[in-house]
Amino acid sequence: MLEIRNLYKAYGKLQVLDGLNLTIHEGELFGFVGSNGAGKTTTIKIITGLLQADSGDVLVDGVKAAQQREALKSKIGYVPDFFGVYDNLKVSEYMEFFASCYGIEGLRARQRYMTLLEQVGLEEKVNFYVDGLSRGMKQRLCLARALIQDPQLLVLDEPASGLDPRSRLEMKGILKELREQGKTIMLSSHILSELAEICTDIGIIDQGKMAAKGSIEDILSRVNASNPLLITVLGEVEKTMTLLRSHPYVQTISVKGKEISVGFSGEKRDEAMLLQRLVDAEIPVSGFMRERGSLESIFMQFIQQDKTSRGGGAA
Ligand code: ADP
Secondary structure, three states: OOEEEEEEEEEEOEEEEEEEEEEEEOOOOOEEOOOOOOOHHHHHHOOOOOOOOEEEEEEEEEEEEOHHHHHHHEEEEEOOOOOOOOOEEEHHHHHHHEEEEEEOOOHHHHHHHHHHHOOOOOOOHHHHHHHHHHHHHHHHHHHHOOOOOOOEEEEEOOOOOOOHHHHHHHHHHHHHHHHHHHOOOEEEOOOOOOHHOOOEEEEEEEEEEEEEEHHHHHHHHHHOOOOOOEEEEEHHHHHHHHHHHOOOEEEEEEOOOOEEEEEEEOHHHHHHHHHHHHHHOOOOOOEEOOOOOOOHHHHHHHHHHHHHHHHOOOO
């Protein structure tokens, strides 16, 4: 659905996008995460055709964002991080205006926007003035507006910022529903845990490059593999230690009562074989798992890994 190839963008001497590559498949609810200043908004503006890249390609369902602006408009719905204030405009007039931008007029327009307002929980506000709505409602109105032409791809820039917990929850519910209806959705945030709850896939951008991409489980397991193995035994601690000390993949061992934390360099299969050896030695193992990192610590690990690999001159 979305294909970004080798995207570069600089503001003066500041290289904001530095060879960004990203693919989002149809039906994904994709979380685009990165620290402030990582290049998320710049990428989104290029995808939506609002900004020109220095080089590289962006294809939305086969349409080139930079060259085919008109065709792009029908394919993509965009919810920016800041939206303007509309004085003296009612919700109905606001929606009518955007419908007319896509050639949808009269009764057809009203039917279309009433369906959308219902979907975002604003049908009762249709005769209210836009500037009298709460921030959460304005955000949902903006989402309804972005859906007016029934685009295949919906792009939201930091949709949760400035929203209270209830509004965030409502927004998450609406996005999940839209995905179930077949929309492909990309949303950005600088907080990974915010995206992890609803997204099917995550991409981490750091200094204008993708530092990691995959399903949430995939990303978790990739980082967890460098975390210690936590083994809990009901007894036989000394016997367990002797067995562990002779194991080729065991790097470090620390013991707290019957919990043993092991620096283990092997892969999943090696973990399974170690567990088998413990069981064969009749050690009563009651717990055996990799320590799980918190989402934010994972985010930092990816960014740091990226910096280390660049510092070392690696690709
Ligand atoms: P993010 O959305 O990840 O916070 P942005 O894409 O907004 O990051 O910004 C990336 C970097 O580009 C930041 O350092 C920002 O200050 C800079 N930047 C963004 N827009 C402009 C602009 N119009 N002129 C100069 N610098 C800009």
